[in-house]
Amino acid sequence: MELCTHNLGYPRIGPNRELKRALESYWKGDSTLEALLQTAAELRRQAWTRQKAAGIRWIPTGDFSLYDHVLDTAALVGAVPSRFGSVGEEVSVDQFFAMARGLLEREHEHGSRGIPPMEMTKWFDTNYHYIVPELKPAQTFRLSSRKPFTEFLEARQSGFPAKPVLLGPISFLRLSKMEGNEDAASLLPALLPVYQEILRKFDELGCEWIQIDEPALVLDLSPSFQHALTVAYSGLRSSAPRLKLLLATYFGPLRDNLETVFSLPVDAVHWDATRGGAELDSVLAAVPTGMILSLGIVDGRNVWRNNFSESLRSIEQALAVLGRDRLWIAPSCSLLHVPVSLEGEKRLDPEFRSWLAFAYEKLHEVVDLARLAVQDPASLSTLEENRRIQDARRRSGRVHDPAVARRVAAVGPLDLQRTSPYPTRKKAQRSRNPLPLLPTTTIGSFPQTPEVRKARARWRTGGLTTEQYDSFLEGEIRRVIALQEDVDLDVLVHGEFERNDMVEYFGEQLAGFAFTEGGWVQSYGSRCTKPPIIFGDVSRPKPMTVRWSQFAQSLTKKPVKGMLTGPITILQWSFVRDDQPRSVTARQIALAIRDEVADLEKAGLSVIQIDEPALREGLPLRRADWPDYLTWSVEAFRLSSSIAADGTAIHTHMCYSEFNDIIDAIAALDADVISIESSRSNMELLRAFAHFRYPNEIGPGVWDIHSPRIPSVEEIAERIRRALAVLPASALWVNPDCGLKTRNLAEVVPSLRHMVEAAKRVRKELEAKRESTS
Numbered sequence: 001m002e003l004c005t006h007n008l009g010y011p012r013i014g015p016n017r018e019l020k021r022a023l024e025s026y027w028k029g030d031s032t033l034e035a036l037l038q039t040a041a042e043l044r045r046q047a048w049t050r051q052k053a054a055g056i057r058w059i060p061t062g063d064f065s066l067y068d069h070v071l072d073t074a075a076l077v078g079a080v081p082s083r084f085g086s087v088g089e090e091v092s093v094d095q096f097f098a099m100a101r102g103l104l105e106r107e108h109e110h111g112s113r114g115i116p117p118m119e120m121t122k123w124f125d126t127n128y129h130y131i132v133p134e135l136k137p138a139q140t141f142r143l144s145s146r147k148p149f150t151e152f153l154e155a156r157q158s159g160f161p162a163k164p165v166l167l168g169p170i171s172f173l174r175l176s177k178m179e180g181n182e183d184a185a186s187l188l189p190a191l192l193p194v195y196q197e198i199l200r201k202f203d204e205l206g207c208e209w210i211q212i213d214e215p216a217l218v219l220d221l222s223p224s225f226q227h228a229l230t231v232a233y234s235g236l237r238s239s240a241p242r243l244k245l246l247l248a249t250y251f252g253p254l255r256d257n258l259e260t261v262f263s264l265p266v267d268a269v270h271w272d273a274t275r276g277g278a279e280l281d282s283v284l285a286a287v288p289t290g291m292i293l294s295l296g297i298v299d300g301r302n303v304w305r306n307n308f309s310e311s312l313r314s315i316e317q318a319l320a321v322l323g324r325d326r327l328w329i330a331p332s333c334s335l336l337h338v339p340v341s342l343e344g345e346k347r348l349d350p351e352f353r354s355w356l357a358f359a360y361e362k363l364h365e366v367v368d369l370a371r372l373a374v375q376d377p378a379s380l381s382t383l384e385e386n387r388r389i390q391d392a393r394r395r396s397g398r399v400h401d402p403a404v405a406r407r408v409a410a411v412g413p414l415d416l417q418r419t420s421p422y423p424t425r426k427k428a429q430r431s432r433n434p435l436p437l438l439p440t441t442t443i444g445s446f447p448q449t450p451e452v453r454k455a456r457a458r459w460r461t462g463g464l465t466t467e468q469y470d471s472f473l474e475g476e477i478r479r480v481i482a483l484q485e486d487v488d489l490d491v492l493v494h495g496e497f498e499r500n501d502m503v504e505y506f507g508e509q510l511a512g513f514a515f516t517e518g519g520w521v522q523s524y525g526s527r528c529t530k531p532p533i534i535f536g537d538v539s540r541p542k543p544m545t546v547r548w549s550q551f552a553q554s555l556t557k558k559p560v561k562g563m564l565t566g567p568i569t570i571l572q573w574s575f576v577r578d579d580q581p582r583s584v585t586a587r588q589i590a591l592a593i594r595d596e597v598a599d600l601e602k603a604g605l606s607v608i609q610i611d612e613p614a615l616r617e618g619l620p621l622r623r624a625d626w627p628d629y630l631t632w633s634v635e636a637f638r639l640s641s642s643i644a645a646d647g648t649a650i651h652t653h654m655c656y657s658e659f660n661d662i663i664d665a666i667a668a669l670d671a672d673v674i675s676i677e678s679s680r681s682n683m684e685l686l687r688a689f690a691h692f693r694y695p696n697e698i699g700p701g702v703w704d705i706h707s708p709r710i711p712s713v714e715e716i717a718e719r720i721r722r723a724l725a726v727l728p729a730s731a732l733w734v735n736p737d738c739g740l741k742t743r744n745l746a747e748v749v750p751s752l753r754h755m756v757e758a759a760k761r762v763r764k765e766l767e768a769k770r771e772s773t774s
């Protein structure tokens with residue numbers, strides 16, 4: 001018999017983003033709740049059918065979500081902030097969506113100002129966003145959803161071997177936001193009884209295995225959380241004596257949590273062998289007699305075909321210690337983070353395609369490995385084939401480009417440094433482009449209207465010629481340049497209409513990158529991205545953005561900002577090579593962006609923005625690993641930007657970030673101007689910059705673009721004044737929090753007018769003050 005297999009989670013969005021369409025149509029009011037739930041049920045059944053067909057023994061249930069699994073968990077335990085109303089027997093679907101998306105004024109029955117949604121943040125080091133549970137010190141919990149049970153029964157009644165999945169209590173608390181920043185671990189005594197009740201119910205239903213996800217175990221845990229962990233699992237164990245508990249950890253090695261994890265009273269531990277590999281010996285030494293180890297050997301975070309020979313080495317080592325009955329095979333983590341299947345990819349080159357495995361194909365790898373582990377003769381051909389493919393990839397001419405290797409090797413310290421220090425550069429920049437105090441600008445994108453997306457879709461499918469599409473884009477650029485001049489912004493942008501996405505667009509044009517037709521991955525709620533795949537040495541065959549920036553600049557006398565995505569963000573939001581360190585790939589991308597910076601400069605652009613919104617989320621999960629990452633990522637940014645002459649202003653932009661703990665690294669980027677998101681925290685974020693005496697210019701966001709609300713002039717002026725309280729006026733810019741691509745023009749035009757008006761109002765106040773003191 002082959003080794004036992006299981007899966008931790010499957011993509012929810014559907015093979016053709018069916019869930020996205022169903023959700024958006026329901027939200028718009030174009031379809032009923034029944035229709036949405038029907039689509040959701042069909043997608044679940046389809047996912048289970050596929051997993052069973054692949055040969056997986058235990059199939060996850062409850063991993064599906066209409067929006068996000070952390071929000072599901074908050075609903076499950078009744079952690080519903082009071083602004084969303086009281087909870088009846090169950091959290092309703094509309095209450096659930098209100099928590100995720102907020103309610104607009106007109107949707108809100110009690111009138112007033114609408115209700116802000118809960119916050120959203122990155123799920124560990126992925127590009128998936130979860131909804132942050134909001135807890136308070138006296139928080140109470142109550143079982144408030146039947147979802148886990150319904151989905152379990154739905155699967156079992158249809159004959160699927162179901163294994164329910166829950167986000168565990170420790171991770172739930174650790175990922176929550178506690179009012180007053182108190183320690184959320186203190187809520188365990190209140191929360192634990194609800195988890196116990198859930199386990200008891202599953203036990204009563206005759207459920208055999210339950211998977212409890214505790215990815216927080218790969219983070220640095222405070223003593224209070226370490227203690228809570230032990231308390232939680234002995235409590236869970238005693239609540240359901242027959243139910244078998246599988247504790248799942250993933251996304252990194254366990255390090256100082258390793259001993260504790262294997263001493264918990266659970267029946268099995270799932271461990272991520274792709275990220276924790278070096279720990280295998282310690283793990284095998286720590287697994288107590290009688291406990292099962294689930295080996296997460298197929299990488300759920302990447303799209304490469306598994307290297308069977310390498311995996312079998314680890315599997316054999318584990319088998320020797322544990323024997324066949326105590327070793328399971330699985331993907332490293334939920335398959336949520338990879339595209340659904342390769343089947344839809346008709347245009348990929350066959351050789352390249354053979355190097356890949358998406359979610360569905362990964363399940364086959366799990367099953368193949370479980371068979372190969374016991375030398376099942378029927379599986380031996382899969383090993384042969386796998387060896388052939390790995391060899392071909394290793395030797396492939398399309399992976400290695402000697403010119404790139406030479407160029408990377410030749411990078412020296414001077415390539416990482418602008419010609420002059422910032423004060424000299426600022427003089428050169430201002431004499432080239434005189435700007436008023438508190439200059440105004442935007443972050444880059446203007447609304448990506450359905451017309452823009454439709455035009456691109458028609459061009460892709462041949463309905464528009466390239467000429468027609470290009471002239472459509474030029475028309476859009478003309479419109480936004482005229483708009484920005486009319487509004488009287490100081491530094492203009494071209495609007496990014498040519499981009500489907502700020503990373504995918506560059507991936508499509510760089511050598512060493514491949515892109516898919518339908519490789520969608522959920523980003524948050526109904527929103528998806530199609531991460532490009534970096535398979536080889538990266539270079540830039542020809543200019544990527546110059547024509548659009550140059551065209552925009554030709555339409556106006558005001559400076560236009562060239563607009564690029566930085567090397568770390570491109571790296572972080574792509575699937576990366578697994579055959580060289582990320583730092584090397586980052587350097588290669590940096591050199592390609594550097595070439596683009598040089599060409600934008602030659603084309604006459606005097607301001608160039610290099611976006612790095614993913615710099616913060618790329619931080620390793622453990623603090624001990626931060627310095628190394630920050631060194632090479634800062635170097636990559638500097639390599640991409642330092643080619644610029646003193647008189648060219650380099651801007652950068654970051655959003656969704658907490659900056660306090662990486663402020664040194666941000667300063668080390670040495671961008672002339674950084675724009676950051678800050679209006680949601682009411683400029684609190686700026687404290688780090690003020691405290692640190694950030695040396696260059698800063699544009700704190702003064703308009704929250706995540707909300708459709710149009711901010712008033714006075715409200716924006718007040719935010720500028722708050723910024724002025726901690727930063728010198730000479731260093732301050734005025735801009736929104738982020739790009740405007742997800743907004744519509746009806747919101748954008750008045751908001752921009754208010755922003756410029758507010759900047760002018762505060763400028764006058766500053767001038768008046770200056771006169772009165774001189």
Ligand SMILES: Nc1nc2c(c(=O)[nH]1)N[C@@H](CNc1ccc(C(=O)N[C@@H](CCC(=O)N[C@@H](CCC(=O)N[C@@H](CCC(=O)O)C(=O)O)C(=O)O)C(=O)O)cc1)CN2
Binds near residue numbers: 453499502504
């Ligand atoms: N890569 C990446 N990661 C990121 C971000 C980001 O901007 N990029 N931002 C943060 C996350 N924020 C996000 C914000 C919005 C969307 C988003 O809106 N995604 C779009 C897809 C954007 C896209 O690539 N669109 C394609 C169109 C693909 C498409 O659906 N076309 C239609 C046809 C178009 C039509 O007729 O309307 C179809 O195929 O059916 C394009 O513009 O070309 C979506 O889910 O709807 C995603 C992430 C963090 N991570």
Ligand code: MET
Binds near residue numbers: 443444502653741
């Ligand atoms: C997620 S950061 C986005 C920056 C980009 N330049 C934009 O405006 O859309």
Ligand SMILES: [Zn+2]
Binds near residue numbers: 654739
């Ligand atoms: Zn942004």
